[in-house]
Amino acid sequence: MDRILTATWGLPGGHTLAVYRSHGGYGALAKALAMTPEAIVDQVKAANLRGRGGAGFPCGVKWGFLPKDLAKPRYLVVNADEGEPGTFKDRAILEKDPHRLLEGILITAYALKVETAYVYLRGEFGQPGQSLTEAIGEATQAGYLGTNILGSGYSLEIVLHYGAGAYICGEETALLESIEGKPGKPRPKPPFPAVVGLFGCPTIINNVETLACIPTIIERGGEWFHKLGRERDGGTKIYGVSGHVKRPGLYEAPLGLSLRTLVYDLGGGIRDDRPLKAVIPGGVSCVPLKPDEIDVTMDFASMTAAGTMLGTAGAIVMDVTTCMVRMATRIARFYHHESCGQCTPCREGSGWILRILEEIEAGRGSPEDLDLLVDICNHIQGNTICAFGDALAMPIRGYVTKFESEFLRHLEKGGCPFPAW
Amino acid sequence: MCRDPLDPLPPFAFRDETEKELQQLLSRAPTPAAAILPALHLVQKEHGYISTAAMDYLAGRLAIPPSKVLADATFYEMYRCYPVGHYLIQVCTGPSCALLGADRILDHLADRLGIKPGQTTPDRLFTLGRTECLAACGSAPVITCNGQLYEEMSVEKVDQLLADWSAAAARQPGESEWTGS
Numbered sequence: 001m002d003r004i005l006t007a008t009w010g011l012p013g014g015h016t017l018a019v020y021r022s023h024g025g026y027g028a029l030a031k032a033l034a035m036t037p038e039a040i041v042d043q044v045k046a047a048n049l050r051g052r053g054g055a056g057f058p059c060g061v062k063w064g065f066l067p068k069d070l071a072k073p074r075y076l077v078v079n080a081d082e083g084e085p086g087t088f089k090d091r092a093i094l095e096k097d098p099h100r101l102l103e104g105i106l107i108t109a110y111a112l113k114v115e116t117a118y119v120y121l122r123g124e125f126g127q128p129g130q131s132l133t134e135a136i137g138e139a140t141q142a143g144y145l146g147t148n149i150l151g152s153g154y155s156l157e158i159v160l161h162y163g164a165g166a167y168i169c170g171e172e173t174a175l176l177e178s179i180e181g182k183p184g185k186p187r188p189k190p191p192f193p194a195v196v197g198l199f200g201c202p203t204i205i206n207n208v209e210t211l212a213c214i215p216t217i218i219e220r221g222g223e224w225f226h227k228l229g230r231e232r233d234g235g236t237k238i239y240g241v242s243g244h245v246k247r248p249g250l251y252e253a254p255l256g257l258s259l260r261t262l263v264y265d266l267g268g269g270i271r272d273d274r275p276l277k278a279v280i281p282g283g284v285s286c287v288p289l290k291p292d293e294i295d296v297t298m299d300f301a302s303m304t305a306a307g308t309m310l311g312t313a314g315a316i317v318m319d320v321t322t323c324m325v326r327m328a329t330r331i332a333r334f335y336h337h338e339s340c341g342q343c344t345p346c347r348e349g350s351g352w353i354l355r356i357l358e359e360i361e362a363g364r365g366s367p368e369d370l371d372l373l374v375d376i377c378n379h380i381q382g383n384t385i386c387a388f389g390d391a392l393a394m395p396i397r398g399y400v401t402k403f404e405s406e407f408l409r410h411l412e413k414g415g416c417p418f419p420a421w
Numbered sequence: 422m423c424r425d426p427l428d429p430l431p432p433f434a435f436r437d438e439t440e441k442e443l444q445q446l447l448s449r450a451p452t453p454a455a456a457i458l459p460a461l462h463l464v465q466k467e468h469g470y471i472s473t474a475a476m477d478y479l480a481g482r483l484a485i486p487p488s489k490v491l492a493d494a495t496f497y498e499m500y501r502c503y504p505v506g507h508y509l510i511q512v513c514t515g516p517s518c519a520l521l522g523a524d525r526i527l528d529h530l531a532d533r534l535g536i537k538p539g540q541t542t543p544d545r546l547f548t549l550g551r552t553e554c555l556a557a558c559g560s561a562p563v564i565t566c567n568g569q570l571y572e573e574m575s576v577e578k579v580d581q582l583l584a585d586w587s588a589a590a591a592r593q594p595g596e597s598e599w600t601g602s
């Protein structure tokens with residue numbers, strides 16, 4: 001299989017300009033600068049590249065939402081806030097292959113007629129940020145970044161902006177608020193950022209991995225990239241697997257990899273060859289799948305059809321010793337802690353859910369509490385400003401309904417029947 | 422600002438290099454508010470935490486209401502409005518780390534240091550805390566110390582780190598180690 005995003009990972013000096021260039025790096029930039037911006041957007045549309053930040057929105061279509069006129073400056077914002085628990089691919093791209101991201105940013109910015117691009121790095125990304133900073137230095141020296149890039153007359157400035165520890169700033173409008181210097185509270189949509197975004201100007205926000213796909217699309221063509229993946233889902237993806245597997249890590253494969261292959265082949269199977277209990281397919285906002293549900297292909301449409309989401313394709317694997325009530329409680333604690341507090345259902349509901357789950361995990365409460373949990377989830381979902389509410393409600397309801405017997409056993413036993421973790 | 426009006430604030434100022442960084446920041450920021458987050462990072466890098474005096478000072482330098490600085494300093498988890506120990510150890514208790522023993526590591530550190538998560542040792546050498554997922558789940562369990570990531574941790578490995586940090590501190594007493602966490 002063609003490795004695209006991970007081609008230089010693990011090579012000595014793989015993160016340097018020299019190695020990136022020896023693998024054809026920045027060739028796509030030169031090619032792109034000779035194309036019209038519109039032709040680049042057309043290639044990305046043909047590639048059927050879907051956003052890798054979790055929502056899977058078609059990238060070229062989103063770019064098309066920018067207003068045609070250039071009345072105001074426009075911005076490209078790179079979402080490097082990677083905070084969805086279970087997800088660890090963007091950190092790896094930043095550390096191991098920062099030039100691929102930079103080339104993707106450059107081509108995209110040129111295609112979108114952007115003169116300033118922001119990279120929003122999560123505050124904890126000291127090492128990844130350092131790696132990107134060094135790459136920016138190298139690229140500027142070599143004439144790939146700055147004024148009059150490769151003699152084309154096109155200029156781009158890249159600004160790094162560090163967050164400071166708030167998961168919600170990964171949500172695109174909270175992220176914009178944060179760059180503007182405010183607490184990260186998501187904005188109601190519409191207006192969408194493509195029309196009213198950063199500093200009130202048209203703005204495109206893309207995930208790190210999404211942009212890292214762009215150089216290959218320009219180099220090999222949108223059609224070629226599309227054919228690697230699925231009908232409505234082009235290209236390859238960096239899948240992650242962590243938790244109770246023998247070989248946790250990141251693996252690149254085409255869109256549509258079988259979840260079973262990810263867990264049992266690439267991930268090496270379950271530690272100590274124990275039976276599997278559940279897999280969270282793509283970050284904690286996804287509904288967990290049971291062992292008989294993992295013969296699904298990991299692309300956006302198939303995962304949605306399976307009652308969950310592809311999300312970030314960072315799978316978390318749990319063997320039979322895992323307490324699902326405890327896992328649900330841990331996830332609820334995360335959401336309660338990270339809620340920005342603007343919407344009552346999310347702010348209050350997350351706290352109610354957490355308290356009820358803590359009680360059940362301790363063996364206290366009644367079976368009606370399970371109905372109450374589902375009821376609270378139903379009232380959160382669809383009733384909030386941003387998708388955080390859904391990201392909390394859908395998985396929690398999934399744990400309660402799919403693993404109901406485990407919740408009931410806690411109540412019968414008056415405590416947790418599983419070993420501590 | 423949440424401070425006692427009768428208690429005058431100690432004056433706040435940056436060291437020369439940091440002052441230069443701030444001036445650069447102010448000259449580049451498209452709006453004064455856009456400089457708040459990076460400026461707070463500067464304060465914390467230099468002083469280890471963000472005092473009310475620092476917040477007041479920044480508000481003055483950025484010409485924005487102090488409440489805006491306070492709002493950011495309290496909304497964002499990484500900003501600390503209280504001093505912490507020389508080493509700030511944070512254990513990731515996110516799902517992948519939890520599955521592989523993060524809670525045992527946290528309990529062990531708490532035991533060894535004789536403090537609870539959130540507290541600082543009396544000699545002000547160590548502060549212990551927990552964090553959410555650090556985007557390093559493939560090498561779980563992980564911890565950070567002063568912004569540096571340590572992967573594939575175990576009780577034995579954190580014991581070794583504790584010994585190393587204690588020894589380093591004994592060699593250079595009082596020397597600050599802020600690396601920009």
Ligand SMILES: Cc1cc2nc3c(=O)[nH]c(=O)nc-3n(C[C@H](O)[C@H](O)[C@H](O)COP(=O)(O)O)c2cc1C
Pocket residue numbers: 050051052053054055056057059079080081082083084167168169170171172173205206207208210211386387388391
């Ligand atoms: C609560 C929440 C957290 C999010 N966190 C991230 C994140 O850490 N990184 C990311 O790229 N996208 C995140 N997103 C998705 C972004 O809002 C946005 O869809 C994405 O950055 C768009 O880029 P893409 O189209 O290239 O995927 C989050 C969304 C929500 C609702």
Ligand code: SF4
Pocket residue numbers: 168185186338339340341342343344346347384385386387388389
């Ligand atoms: S859903 Fe939650 S996180 Fe999103 S805006 Fe509402 S309160 Fe904030």
Ligand code: FES
Pocket residue numbers: 085086087513514515516517518519553554555556557558559561562563
């Ligand atoms: S859960 Fe600890 S790094 Fe992701």
